[in-house]
Amino acid sequence: MATLNLRNIRKSYGPVETIKGVDLDIADQEFVVFVGPSGCGKSTLLRMIAGLEEITSGDLMIDGKRVNDVGPADRGLAMVFQSYALYPHMTVRNNMAFALKLAGVPKEERDRKVDEAARILQLGPYLDRTPKELSGGQRQRVAIGRSIVRNPRVFLFDEPLSNLDAALRGQMRIELARLHEELAATMVYVTHDQVEAMTMADKIVVLQSGVVEQVGSPLELYHHPANLFVGGFIGSPRMNMLPGRIAHVDRTGVAVDVAGGARIVVPAESTNVAAGNPVTLGIRPEAMRPEPAGQLAGEVLLAERLGGLTLLHVTLTDGQVVVVQLEGSDSTRPHQPVRLLVDGEACHVFNEAGRALPHLERHPLAA
Amino acid sequence: MSSASATSVAVPPRSDTSRTPSMMPLLAPAVGVLLIWSIVPLVMTVWFSFKNYNLMDPTVSGWAGIDNYSYLITDPDFWVSLLNTLVLVGSVLVITVVGGTLLAVLFDQNFPGQGVARLLAIAPFFVMPTVAALIWKNLMMHPIYGVLGSVARGLGMTPIDWFADYPMVSVIIIVSWEWLPFALLILLTAVQSLDREQLEAARMDGAGAFAQFFYITLPHLRRAISVVVMIETIFLLTIFAEIFVTTAGGPGNATTNLAFLIYARALLQFDVGGASAGGIVAILLANIVAFFLVRSVARNLEV
Ligand SMILES: Nc1ncnc2c1ncn2[C@@H]1O[C@H](COP(=O)(O)OP(=O)(O)OP(=O)(O)O)[C@@H](O)[C@H]1O
Ligand SMILES: [Mg+2]
Numbered sequence: 001m002a003t004l005n006l007r008n009i010r011k012s013y014g015p016v017e018t019i020k021g022v023d024l025d026i027a028d029q030e031f032v033v034f035v036g037p038s039g040c041g042k043s044t045l046l047r048m049i050a051g052l053e054e055i056t057s058g059d060l061m062i063d064g065k066r067v068n069d070v071g072p073a074d075r076g077l078a079m080v081f082q083s084y085a086l087y088p089h090m091t092v093r094n095n096m097a098f099a100l101k102l103a104g105v106p107k108e109e110r111d112r113k114v115d116e117a118a119r120i121l122q123l124g125p126y127l128d129r130t131p132k133e134l135s136g137g138q139r140q141r142v143a144i145g146r147s148i149v150r151n152p153r154v155f156l157f158d159e160p161l162s163n164l165d166a167a168l169r170g171q172m173r174i175e176l177a178r179l180h181e182e183l184a185a186t187m188v189y190v191t192h193d194q195v196e197a198m199t200m201a202d203k204i205v206v207l208q209s210g211v212v213e214q215v216g217s218p219l220e221l222y223h224h225p226a227n228l229f230v231g232g233f234i235g236s237p238r239m240n241m242l243p244g245r246i247a248h249v250d251r252t253g254v255a256v257d258v259a260g261g262a263r264i265v266v267p268a269e270s271t272n273v274a275a276g277n278p279v280t281l282g283i284r285p286e287a288m289r290p291e292p293a294g295q296l297a298g299e300v301l302l303a304e305r306l307g308g309l310t311l312l313h314v315t316l317t318d319g320q321v322v323v324v325q326l327e328g329s330d331s332t333r334p335h336q337p338v339r340l341l342v343d344g345e346a347c348h349v350f351n352e353a354g355r356a357l358p359h360l361e362r363h364p365l366a367a
Numbered sequence: 368m369s370s371a372s373a374t375s376v377a378v379p380p381r382s383d384t385s386r387t388p389s390m391m392p393l394l395a396p397a398v399g400v401l402l403i404w405s406i407v408p409l410v411m412t413v414w415f416s417f418k419n420y421n422l423m424d425p426t427v428s429g430w431a432g433i434d435n436y437s438y439l440i441t442d443p444d445f446w447v448s449l450l451n452t453l454v455l456v457g458s459v460l461v462i463t464v465v466g467g468t469l470l471a472v473l474f475d476q477n478f479p480g481q482g483v484a485r486l487l488a489i490a491p492f493f494v495m496p497t498v499a500a501l502i503w504k505n506l507m508m509h510p511i512y513g514v515l516g517s518v519a520r521g522l523g524m525t526p527i528d529w530f531a532d533y534p535m536v537s538v539i540i541i542v543s544w545e546w547l548p549f550a551l552l553i554l555l556t557a558v559q560s561l562d563r564e565q566l567e568a569a570r571m572d573g574a575g576a577f578a579q580f581f582y583i584t585l586p587h588l589r590r591a592i593s594v595v596v597m598i599e600t601i602f603l604l605t606i607f608a609e610i611f612v613t614t615a616g617g618p619g620n621a622t623t624n625l626a627f628l629i630y631a632r633a634l635l636q637f638d639v640g641g642a643s644a645g646g647i648v649a650i651l652l653a654n655i656v657a658f659f660l661v662r663s664v665a666r667n668l669e670v
Binding site: 050051052071072073074077078079081082083085086087088089098099102103146150 | 562564565567568569570571572573574578582583586587589
């Protein structure tokens with residue numbers, strides 16, 4: 001129904017360049033999530049797609065047509081704002097029907113469409129209330145309903161769930177995923193929340209300071225981060241980053257020496273590195289476990305028990321602290337010496353410039 | 368815990384009532400001043416409105432009964448002044464609210480020189496009514512020396528003698544000029560408190576500039592507008608200095624409002640009794656207006 005193409009999109013506020021050349025292709029019915037640290041330009045990019053912010057240079061294409069100079073209402077998009085931006089003096093019904101009314105749609109058809117949207121979002125009982133008589137989650141649904149009735153080609157969401165409590169957020173996440181399936185629409189979604197990004201996205205776009213760091217499926221980003229930034233940004237708790245040096249390279253991978261002389265072999269491409277190069281070894285918290293034969297030695301600093309998971313903070317011999325994630329409730333106590341066995345296959349090697357050495361084999365789920 | 372609640376129950380519930388008498392002397396001065404302040408003039412006005420009392424003619428005295436009132440009500444000047452008051456208040460309200468809203472929306476936009484423009488627009492509010500009226504009378508509207516007259520002559524037209532030909536319009540212009548900044552100030556802060564995302568959402572919904580104004584901005588301004596209307600009404604009912612300085616109520620009674628009529632009765636005709644009756648009518652009028660205004664404004668403020 002709708003594809004989006006961004007070609008070298010740039011945005012400057014005065015002399016400051018905020019978006020520094022973004023290229024992106026969004027396929028029909030795709031659910032794309034923009035993530036990145038605060039101030040990286042996620043909202044700006046979304047607002048440029050919406051037409052609320054002028055595009056300084058580059059081309060924005062919807063269904064292959066350049067729309068840089070098309071007004072926001074005529075791009076066939078709908079946006080859900082973080083603050084919901086409901087019209088406070090209108091009832092829920094009028095809020096949802098506003099766009100149709102402006103478009104001159106006759107009353108019966110308006111009512112029919114609003115009732116249909118209210119059915120999808122379970123808003124039926126609230127149609128005659130004003131926004132301030134609704135709870136946060138209901139307001140959120142009205143904001144979504146307002147965009148549904150216009151039957152847009154693309155939905156844009158700017159952190160729509162960030163004002164909700166954790167339980168409601170989980171529920172709305174499921175509803176949005178269901179809605180995506182039911183409406184079969186293209187969706188672009190901005191969020192801070194790792195879980196939202198990982199669970200809902202077909203494709204995640206990681207942004208930093210106005211630059212796209214990596215685009216890919218959630219598991220691709222998780223298992224094959226392109227660089228240090230993505231490796232550190234995706235995944236919670238964060239990936240452990242240990243400085244090290246390449247010991248030797250061969251066809252089966254790269255051997256890296258880290259803190260205290262431990263040697264870890266990672267099956268990564270070694271074409272562009274040589275022995276002695278300084279590198280960073282990225283180890284996911286779940287890629288380590290205590291084992292007497294482990295490569296890393298250290299002492300447990302703190303054990304966080306979450307019930308289903310245990311997070312061990314371990315001080316290595318060189319003073320660095322790593323986080324280890326274990327299944328279930330582990331009995332390890334603080335100040336206990338441990339050795340950690342590292343699963344080399346799940347580790348990542350980043351060269352001096354911060355780029356990852358590609359793994360020799362792709363993860364089966366990360367196409 | 369239990370002992371504390373037991374003692375508090377044991378204390379007789381007299382503490383409030385026993386404190387009241389001892390507080391009365393302390394409150395009395397404040398309440399007394401307030402009482403004298405507001406009640407004495409009112410009572411005196413009511414008192415005089417039933418008396419024959421002329422400053423120039425001490426032989427006329429004694430009770431007048433309702434003569435002052437019946438004389439007032441049968442006086443065509445009174446009805447004209449009542450009408451003039453309503454025309455003045457109504458016109459100025461319409462001009463300042465409509466103009467203030469438009470200016471507020473305008474000044475909310477970003478444009479070079481915004482700060483200076485805002486300052487200039489608000490400046491008239493700081494000019495004293497007498498001074499403002501004098502400036503308008505002598506520097507602006509005077510057919511010979513006035514700016515408007517020069518402009519008219521420059522365009523080859525006959526200058527208008529504003530205060531002779533359009534006295535009420537002239538007074539309305541002056542008073543509107545004084546009160547427009549007030550409306551602008553209140554409405555500008557209200558416009559600025561409007562959530563930008565609402566306007567953006569409306570833009571996404573296909574609302575043009577006019578639809579945004581009528582469907583989003585104007586409803587948002589409703590409370591601020593009702594506040595402006597209430598405050599301005601209270602002050603506009605008693606407009607005096609502008610009329611006194613420019614037209615002195617004339618020509619004839621063309622610009623005599625209730626406040627000026629009362630002044631003329633008391634200090635031009637020295638008829639304190641008749642003036643007091645006019646004052647009582649003015650109080651009643653103000654209260655009726657205030658009653659409806661406060662009710663409608665209070666309803667708006669609840670939202
Ligand atoms: N109107 C503006 N004028 C100047 N700079 C702006 C403007 N709007 C945004 N910026 C700058 O652009 C950068 C990106 O802002 P943006 O709102 O897109 O960040 P974001 O990624 O959405 O952050 P957050 O996650 O906190 O919402 C920021 O550094 C911000 O200061
Ligand atoms: Mg943002």
